[in-house]
Amino acid sequence: MTINALDRVIEIIGPFTDESYVPGPHVKEFLENSKVLVIGAGGLGCEILKNLALSGFKDIHVIDMDTIDISNLNRQFLFRAADIGKPKATVAAEFVSKRVKGVKITPYFGKIQEKNEEYYSQFTLVVCGLDSVEARRWINALLVNMVDDENPESIKPLIDGGTEGFKGQARVIIPTISSCYECSLDMLGKQQTYPICTIANTPRLPEHCIEWASELEWVKVFPGKKLDKDNMENIQWLYEVALQRANEFKITGVTYSLTQGVIKNIIPSIASTNAVIAAACCNEALKIVTSVNPYLDNYMMYTGNEGVYTYTFQHQRKEKDCPVCGKGNGYLTVSIPKDITLEDFITEELMLRPDIKVKSPSLRTVRTVLYFQWPPQLKEATERNLSKKMIELVNEDEEIVITDPALPFSLRLRLFYE
Amino acid sequence: MPPSERDRKYDRQLRLWAGTGQAALEASHVALLNASATGCELMKNLILPGVGEFTIIDDSLVKPDDLKLNFFFNDESVGSPRSVIACKLLGELNQDTRGHALFQNPEVLINDVDFQWDKFSVVIITNISESSVRKLSNILWNKSIPLIYVYTVGFYGYLRVINREITIVDTHPESLVDLRLDQPWxxxxxxxxxxxxxxxxxxxxxxxxxxxxxxxxxxxxxxxxxxxxxxxxxxxxxxxxxxxxxxxxxxxxxxxxxxxxxxxxSQKTTIPPDILAILNDPSIDNLNEESPDFWVLVKALKRFTEAPRNNGLLPLSGVLFDMKADTNNYIRLQTIYREKSLADVHFFTELLNELLLELNRPSSSISSEEIKLFCKNCRYLNVTRGSKLDSEFSSEGFRSAYELAAFSENHDPFYTYLALRVYSLFLDKNWYYSENGKQITSRDDVELKNLFKSIITPFPTVPAVEKVFSEIIRTGSGEFHNICSFMGGIGAQEILKLLTWQYIPLNNTIIYDGIFGTTKTWKL
Incomplete structure (x- = not known):
């Protein structure tokens, strides 16, 4: 016998429900009338769409810019071999609306950045199943910016899930009220990179040889040709070049699979972890919209490789210092060596630090423009600063403002010369 | 050489359990008793990565209510056997997996003494009366077939792995590096x-x-x-x-x-306590021709550590992490570590061959790949021994968890576990699992409390347990898809570990509290 718990719980107050909870049929009405947005139709996204549809949501939208690849089929269960090459959002939406009657799923095949505030303001909440830090930062900043203190409906809860192998996390972000995605960026590790001098002069690991092939040899042999990371012939070429270099230096371990992994920064991914994290996220979505029980406050970490272990805790807001949700004139303080150049400051600090991590930043102070990527005239005019020392360009009491086309906000920071 | 189509399909998981794990998974056959939402979600997570075969055992027909909870039934399937529909819709997920539907009552099957359970590598049982679960768990225990028992109610989920023993070599620790700075050779x-x-x-x-x-x-x-x-x-x-x-x-x-x-x-290189316990395990005392390779390897390992030349040390892993160095010096150093590791493997193999001879086994009966993997991972071996479901409430783990819970300031998850278990025994006693079974109601509150007292003697219920009872009653024996899916994820993950013989399995009970977003595990 199958009994769906939803119809029961909306009628009765439970021992853990909030005091303000008013049971009744209006709860289900509200659930069915609410519009929810799913960002990502991949490993988590497929699960999320299924879960929301079976949780009683009737109006679901989904955005994804990717098309289906053969390597998705080990976990993205709404796709079949015949779907390879088709947009994920469209295929996933069609599958779930066909399977679960009475649920409308509206797909959008494209980037989240193509949609504006007006679009996002139609939703009651957003559930994210992404593998990109950049996209998460973007949607987080947008939702925080959309909050109008006078209008509680402008607060759109963001439920964010992420997985990596047997590990993952699920969290609830109530913009401007609880810790936001930007507040927790420093929890990510510093990105693994290999110094160019090691790659060029003293390779030790198979990864060094692969980077040599992709960063140095490719440009030399195919000047002006962009490396296509999804093209198997390109990967095969890199693999052969890397292998040759490895043999020359007696380094072992270069394989096709490792080459592909390093070049595409592949993260292992399995159905079971995605199921756990997506379910945790959608359980929160249901509780937030119906109030039948309290929702997660605000972070659950999951580790499944050694038994099963979860750690649930309240991640603290960076009240002042968060560049996105901070209330004060918050800024980050970055310690740098006295002799660092602007160029090294950009490539070794701004591009690598987990709490900054910009791809093509432009920098200015109140006094002057340090470096601008655009327009071309300004880029040309400021390029000569790159070789100058930071200490000659900026004082410790000056604020640097950093903008990046990938971020819908600017970052402010101050320097501390070691 | 570019990878085959199959390797491309499984790329994201091969990076976790490699070809050996995949082959083991593909050689497995998993049975599901009851095509419940939890059961089907769990099977989904095994079929996608490519389990060899699966069998779904269920004798009921798809009802409209099933569609609200289970994704693997569709509109057209109402009135058809659940086993057949679930087998078809789950089977679509992977062409390389073979599915079988058995239109038969799981409880009747458990009582059928002639039924052959041996063809299954793992059995999953969900939403079936506790007495049947107990019966099955004893049958499978005697055959050393792992059983996964899982159910959900409202925002809660319960799962238990009932397995005699699993020995794991490839546990995937964070790092295998062993520098031996205090004992250079x-x-x-x-x-x-x-x-x-x-x-x-x-x-x-x-x-x-x-x-x-x-x-x-x-x-x-x-x-x-x-x-x-x-x-x-x-x-x-x-x-x-x-x-x-x-x-x-x-x-x-x-x-x-x-x-x-x-x-x-400052950390002297020694044998870690867990490994010392394995070396002193009684399993190596009376080895014979039939003994599992793992214990034969452990006995050889013990002889290795006792050999005077090895100074009480384990074989060296030979793994080095990256460090600042020029290529030649790094490679030279790496070679020194690798050569020492190879020498250890060589000596270990000699000891192993002597032992195999004593056991009347040919010296090549354990492959050199197996030996190398064993030596490389010997600091991180894992032996997980489970216990029978029958001993749950009398176990040492149960007693200590109960005592600890009394000291807990907040709602201790152990109380949630107790309430969930009493609930299941209550259903069993009151025949709620029949075709037109009734729902639990507030009138059952007293019965739950009485049952608690009779099972968990001599303890009466505490307010924390009563709170969970009232939450359970509130949901009227109903389930949420999210909770089913969460438990299906955990169950599949644990089965993947048992089938691939990799990573460290759960031992042995977990509950998920979907109200507070927490899990807790115990060895009971």
Whole structure:
């Protein structure tokens, strides 16, 4: 016998429900009338769409810019071999609306950045199943910016899930009220990179040889040709070049699979972890919209490789210092060596630090423009600063403002010369 | 060579359990008793990665209510056998998996003495009366077939792995590096001594691997301290000072690495306690021809550590992490570690062959790949022994968890576990699992409390347990898809570990509290 718990719980107050909870049929009405947005139709996204549809949501939208690849089929269960090459959002939406009657799923095949505030303001909440830090930062900043203190409906809860192998996390972000995605960026590790001098002069690991092939040899042999990371012939070429270099230096371990992994920064991914994290996220979505029980406050970490272990805790807001949700004139303080150049400051600090991590930043102070990527005239005019020392360009009491086309906000920071 | 289509399909998981794990998974056959939402979600997560075969055992027909909870039934399937529909819709997920539907009552099957359970690698049982689960768990226990028992109610989920024993070599620890800075062997010492730091030009000096630096400074320290290593915190601080004083320039990464690794020398290389326990396990006392390879390998490992030449040490993993160095010196150092590891494997193989001979087994009956993997991972072996479901409430783990819960200031998850278990026994007693079974109501509250008292004697219910009872009653024996899916994820993950013989399995009980977003595990 199958009994769906939803119809029961909306009628009765439970021992853990909030005091303000008013049971009744209006709860289900509200659930069915609410519009929810799913960002990502991949490993988590497929699960999320299924879960929301079976949780009683009737109006679901989904955005994804990717098309289906053969390597998705080990976990993205709404796709079949015949779907390879088709947009994920469209295929996933069609599958779930066909399977679960009475649920409308509206797909959008494209980037989240193509949609504006007006679009996002139609939703009651957003559930994210992404593998990109950049996209998460973007949607987080947008939702925080959309909050109008006078209008509680402008607060759109963001439920964010992420997985990596047997590990993952699920969290609830109530913009401007609880810790936001930007507040927790420093929890990510510093990105693994290999110094160019090691790659060029003293390779030790198979990864060094692969980077040599992709960063140095490719440009030399195919000047002006962009490396296509999804093209198997390109990967095969890199693999052969890397292998040759490895043999020359007696380094072992270069394989096709490792080459592909390093070049595409592949993260292992399995159905079971995605199921756990997506379910945790959608359980929160249901509780937030119906109030039948309290929702997660605000972070659950999951580790499944050694038994099963979860750690649930309240991640603290960076009240002042968060560049996105901070209330004060918050800024980050970055310690740098006295002799660092602007160029090294950009490539070794701004591009690598987990709490900054910009791809093509432009920098200015109140006094002057340090470096601008655009327009071309300004880029040309400021390029000569790159070789100058930071200490000659900026004082410790000056604020640097950093903008990046990938971020819908600017970052402010101050320097501390070691 | 570019990967095959199959390897491309499974790429994201092969990076976790490799070809050996995949082959083991593909050779497995998993049975599901009851095509419940939880059961189907769990099967989905096994079929996608490519389990070889699955069998769904269920004798009921798809009802409209099933569609609200289970994704693997569709509109057209109402009135058809659940086993057949679930088998078809789940089977679509992977062409390489073979599915079977058995239109039969699971409880009747459990009572059928002629039924062949041996063809299954793992059995999953969900939403079936507790007495049937107990019966099945005893049958499978005797056959050493793992059973996964899982159910959900409202925002709660319960799962238990009932498995006699699993021994795992490939546990995937964070790192396999074993530097042995406190016990260098002759080749490593010779290599270290070949460096004359004072005469090196600064560029070469900056590329001396930190392992060499540390060993050199240990040597220097020892000659000034009667041959003793820096032992106390104070001595290690002085040792750091020694390293720091020697550096010729401030920006030397290899010296930074040496300083950051001083803590390693304070940890004497020994056999970890977990591994010592495995070496002293009674399983190796009476080995015979039929004994599992794992225990034969463990006995050889014990002889290895007892051999005078090995100084009580385990075989070396031979794994080195990256460090600041030029290519030649790094590769040379890596080769020294690898060669020592190979020498250990070689000696281990000799001991193993002697042992195999004693057991009347041919010397090649354990492959060299298996031996290498065993030696490489021998610091991180895992033996997980489960217990029977029948001993749950009398187990040591149960008693201590109960006592601990009384001290807990907040709602202790153990109370949630107790309530969930009493609920299941209540359903069993009251025949709620029939075709037109009734729902639990507030009138059942007293019965739940009484049952609690009779099972968990001599303890009466506490308010924390009563709270969970009232939440359960509130949901009227109903389920949420999200909770089913969460538990299906956990169940599949644990089965993947049992089937691939990799990673460390759950031992043995977990509950998920979907109200507070927490899980907790116990060994019961």
């Amino acid at each position: 002759p080749e490593l010492i010779d290599y270290t001594m070949s460096f004359d730091l004072d005469s090196l030009p600064i560029l070469d000096y900056a590329h001396v691997p930190f392992v060499v630096l540390i060993l050199k400074f240990i040597d220097q320290w020892k000659s000034a301290h009667n041959g003793l290593m820096p032992g106390t915190y104070e001595e290690r601080t002085q040792f750091k000072q020694l390293i720091n004083d020697a550096r010729k320039a401030s920006d030397l990464e290899n010296f930074d690495e040496a300083l950051a690794s001083v803590w390693r020398i």
